[in-house]
Amino acid sequence: xxxxxxxxxxxxxxxxxxxxxxxxxxxxxxxxxxxxxxxxxxxxxxxxxxxxxxxxxxxxxxxxxxx
Ligand SMILES: [Zn+2]
Numbered sequence: 001x002x003x004x005x006x007x008x009x010x011x012x013x014x015x016x017x018x019x020x021x022x023x024x025x026x027x028x029x030x031x032x033x034x035x036x037x038x039x040x041x042x043x044x045x046x047x048x049x050x051x052x053x054x055x056x057x058x059x060x061x062x063x064x065x066x067x
Pocket of ligand 1 (some may be wrong): 007009010011012025026027030044
């Protein structure tokens with residue numbers, strides 16, 4: 001009896017077995033792609049939030065000081 005899962009990266013069916021070291025991914029490549037996508041995505045989101053937060057606070061500070 002074996003458990004079948006879907007590869008999170010490409011959606012291929014993967015047998016959850018000891019021989020498959022990359023599980024739940026179908027291959028080491030898909031595993032690395034998924035980790036890379038997560039890293040770059042969270043980095044981009046964090047940067048966007050950081051920039052807009054800095055712009056907002058500096059804008060309100062300059063408005064107050066010139067007032
Ligand atoms: Zn895959």
